[in-house]
Amino acid sequence: MGLFLLKRLLTLLATLVAASALIFSVLELLPGNVAQVILGDSATPESIAALEAKLGLHRPALERYASWIGGWLRGESAVSTSYDTPTATLIAERLQVTLPLAVLAMMLTVACAFAMGVYAAAHHRRWPDVAVMTLSQLGLAVPSFWLAILLILLFAVKLQWFSAGGFPGWTEAEGGGWWPGIKALLLPAVALAAVQAAVLARWVRSSVLEVMREDFVRTARAKGLSRRATLWRHVLRNAMVPVLTVIGLQFAFLISGTVVIEQVFVLPGIGRLVFQAVANRDLAVVRDVVMLLVAMVVVVNFIVDLLYAVIDPRLKVART
Template identity: 70%
Template sequence: MARFLLHRLGLFAATLLLASAVVFALLDLLPGNAAQVMLGESATPEAVRALEQKMGLDRPAPERYARWALGFVTGELGTSASYDAPIGELIAERLAVTLPLALLAMVLTTLVALAAGVYAAAHHGRPGDLVVMAASQLGLAVPGFWFGILLVLLFSVTLGWFPAGGFPGWTEDEGGGLWDGLQALLLPALALAAVQAAILARFTRSAVLEVLREDFVRTARAKGLAPRAVLWRHVLRNALVPIVTVMGLQFANLVTGTVVIENVFALPGLGRLVFQAIGNRDLPLVQALVMLLVAAVIGINLVVDLLYGAIDPRLRRAAT
């Protein structure tokens, strides 16, 4: 297990290093003057030179990359030009909204999709299967932001059960609380989870159907095990490897998908911060946010690889 873990961690570090070089090159080495872009065409040459010196743009590219990459390791990400605040503090503040939102959406996706997918597979070809497939097809066809608007119209405007937007905070000092924060995130989480649950339900159904045809399933049934025990304890576990792969990709999509949903619900998370940073032409903040999202996707893939080894030890031995 230790060898498998070290191997995966080494791949993670190498991938992260390569990704950081690509992000830095795309946003820092593109033709044009970053300081001029941030200040606008009307900026004076003196102001442009002063900003270049402040941001370190007058230094060689390798030195700037080394300082930038080291900043991610130490947490010193520099200062936002538009907010005049440390970038690390801005990101930490917005993560308190985005991360719970993505986790809540992933929980909803997993609960709904696994239950629907396993049910459809167990009732293959019957009305229950057709209902699940029709509902999942509808979920795939509806855009998340449009579904979010429908949720607001129904549950906020018409019924008044949930707030239409904004975030009160997690503590009473911020004007909210745990329950108020969860209420504010529930509709956005549902909007995020709709499409992902539809995808995962269809994939779970296919994976479970494939395992149901295996010989060990017939053996388990012949031993007199209850159908539910065979389905959930034996079939689902053997179908989990491909399902976990899709779940990892989906969680990465949920993290990046908050960029749109947070703007629909006016949530002060990373998604809105990305839009604001681009609108303010705050390139250091944009660079840090892009790298953070890339690192999140790579980190999620690492967790999925480790789950492979926990689910099926044969994969762990094969990888080493």
């Protein structure tokens, strides 16, 4: 187990280093002068040179890359040119919206997908199976932003059960609270979860059907175990191995895929922050946000690899 963990950690670190170099290089290759874009066409050469010196753009690219990585290792981040605030502070503030939104959407995704997938597999080739597959196909075909607009029209405009956008905050001092905060994130979470639940339901159904054809399932049934008991005691645990990979990837996607939904619902999250940073050519914010999203994806995959050993005993035997 120790060697397995060490290999995964080394792979994680190597991936992060490669990703950071790629992100920095891509942003360096963007056309145009950053200082010129920030100051506008009427800026004088002297003011442009002064801003370049302030942003460190006059230094060689390799030196700026080392300074960026070294700053994060020391717990220091760059300063946003748009907000005049450290990017770590901006990201921490916006994660208070994006992370709960992603977690809530993931909970809805897993709950709906497992209910639909297991139900369809238990009624294979009968009308419940056809109904679930039709519903999941419809979920795959509906864009999340279009569903978000429909949810706003129905639940915010017509029924007036929810607000059409905005976020009140998590504390009463901000004018909100935990329930108003959850209520403000519920419609965006449903819009995000619809497509992901449709994808995951198909994976759950396929994985459960595949495991139900295994010999140990037939043996359990021959010993007198009921179909339901066999499904919940033996089939689901073995079917979770491929499904867990999809869940990990979906959670990482939900964190990084909130850009459009946060724009539709006017949520002050990571997606809205990076959208505004791109519009303002605030490369420090863009670079740090993209690096954070990549790191989240890599860390989630690392956690999924470790959970394999807990779910699938065959992996323990193989490593032993």
